Amino acid sequence: MNELNKAYKILGVEPGLYIRFRYKNEILEGVVMPPYVFTDPDIIVVKLKNGYNIGVLYSEIKDLEIIEMKRPEVGSISSEKIVQRKDLPKIIVVGTGGTIASKIEYETGAVKPSTSVDELIEAIPEVLDIAYIESETLFSILSENMRPEYWEIIAERIYNYMRDEAYKGVIVTHGTDTMSFTASAIAFAIQRKNIPIVFVGSQRSSDRPSSDAALNFIGAVITAVKAPFAESVIAMHHETSDTKIAVSRGVKTRKMHTSRRDTFRSINSRPLALVDPFKKDMELIEKEYIPRSKEEPILMNGFDKKVALIYSYPGIDPEILEFLIEKKYRGIVIAGTGFGHVPEYMIPVIRKAINNNIAVAVTSQTLYGRVNLSVYQTGREMLRAGVIPCEDMLPETAYVKLSWTLYRTDNIESVRKIMSTNYVYEMNPRLTEDLFLR
């Protein structure tokens, strides 16, 4: 699954490796990057020491050496248009692509990720009054193409910055489609965070008058500098109009509208804070949070790739689960109906999966509310079969968490224990009336 282009396979390289090679009689070295959107299958992308990404035809590569897992050093922003103030708190912006880093191709009307983080900062110079900003463009992909393998690269990269005390916050620019998946992945992969990790994106590309990119980015910079919490959060428009930026936990947030600027909603929770990007201040909404740790963060990286997310529906075929058993999947997250149910005819195959040491975690496709498998016969049978109920966790968050958990243990009882432990407020023990459809 998740195949890289042919060129990567032929060369036997993958993103993250530091390589040296001869190319058209020149010796080049740099880090292998994931392919761009629709990169030619004969090309691999390499980030050179000077910071540029180039596409290299695999057939022209000679004397390839794989050196190590290492990357070129990040530099401060070099553009002459940017004047940085060294007295301000230093933050790092890691670019991964998405609409916030995109421009409209006016010939075709298509939106493509093509803007570096530096260009973004150049376009929003007011952020330079808030922070001293360093940047690295790590990927340049639309977030529908984000994959667990890339979560790992992002986590490792961010972790390295976090170990450097100079940085007061990390910003990750990211497409909105799967932003909450990646923000959840980072929430789990880096524990005991010392600084906030702020994901930011936009629903309209930066070169459009209606773009939400600038305000979201300003909100993210304020959050990175000022937030008392050190969590993996998402900073996006709180309302459709240009008022405040909602800062929400990645693990409790979901993209709920295809196009609105206030698409990211806190589910079974409220935003941690609201940021006023004009007054440049932050109002804390949630009093319970994980504060900035004074100790070093802990990297618990790695996600098992043999995990599936399945929504239940009338007529769902048990053979789909049979297939996952056959393919030696290690985990299945079910988004059941109502309290987390599946049709009773699915219970035998769920039992079989669990007997094959596959962890089956249960969430609800209603999204809001809490799983409860004790009320109805079907739920009780599911519990007897050995499923792991996931409280009020979002299906997407449970998918990320189960992938993370299965990377760490083979033991099904350990899986159950980890899934039931509230690491980063991915579960809310107190669902109050005001948390529905907010």
Add this chain to the structure above:
Amino acid sequence: MNELNKAYKILGVEPGLYIRFRYKNEILEGVVMPPYVFTDPDIIVVKLKNGYNIGVLYSEIKDLEIIEMKRPEVGSISSEKIVQRKDLPKIIVVGTGGTIASKIEYETGAVKPSTSVDELIEAIPEVLDIAYIESETLFSILSENMRPEYWEIIAERIYNYMRDEAYKGVIVTHGTDTMSFTASAIAFAIQRKNIPIVFVGSQRSSDRPSSDAALNFIGAVITAVKAPFAESVIAMHHETSDTKIAVSRGVKTRKMHTSRRDTFRSINSRPLALVDPFKKDMELIEKEYIPRSKEEPILMNGFDKKVALIYSYPGIDPEILEFLIEKKYRGIVIAGTGFGHVPEYMIPVIRKAINNNIAVAVTSQTLYGRVNLSVYQTGREMLRAGVIPCEDMLPETAYVKLSWTLYRTDNIESVRKIMSTNYVYEMNPRLTEDLFLR
């Protein structure tokens, strides 16, 4: 898939057949019913002429004759506690089970469907001041066990009542888990409706003080009698407190909370009407609706069972679609990310599916908003591969509609045309600001 119990298979009978047989030296006849929740595998359920459902041990059945697709006549409610007023509009209540027809088993705390429609009406006698009510308990299942095969039985049954001019409305009591799937199925299966079909359920069983059953049921009866629209709708609490009952289109409604009484929300739409169950009146909210037809309704029954609903996520395995191709599926509904995207590495297998004459319809897992596959490269590639974008249709509604469509045609261009035609307001061409999270 969707196997019936062993007893059904050994006898070669299925729900809906009218059969006659000798049982313990008595000749019995009636309609084969689906098994109850956790019916013993050796037992089939038969609805006898007198209206009672009995479980029959298959090994005791002698001289089995399959007579025809026919059912015993429905009777008016016979309980002596009920006094019906013949001057009131006549409606029919078709029971299918669910929490509204359930009681708590006090030994175990479990909730089980065990109440007949008559018992429900006995418990809520005020409805007898609104309508003359006939009833039939068709199924007694929890709605997670509802299946496309049962949608067909319900559609046929309702259609027969609708052809009788005596009835002014149909009510279907139903579990809430999959109520919007069944309400959507009926919306498509019976066209040119002459009377409203009102689905009603409850989040708490009728014997609990906090039950929403009574108010929802009163709201449903008022709707069946008074509604100017003849659509397949859901009547459930509009707010958590006992205020009004929202009457919403089945095709635009989704269960959005595991336990709240106001769990059913109109997505990309507003309720058709709000009913005041105390004043017994109805306020029309939506001015555009399908009015009660003066002509006979048209039954377009039948749902293709080889259709799957797949939510996309980072790391989704193309092999899952390969499996569906191999298993000769005829349709796949994808709930993509954002505007309806999948990872680009999925596009080749989608192309392969379409080349295998499988219809691939695209919705968004954001639920709110409209699919748009023209903005980003990934979407454009999906369109080029031949996917069918489903506008603002819910993934669940698209699943039901695609099953319905594929039962009617093999031709992929006809499928595209039917999926793009707005039959019962399953698509809303005008999404306004107020339709988000309402």
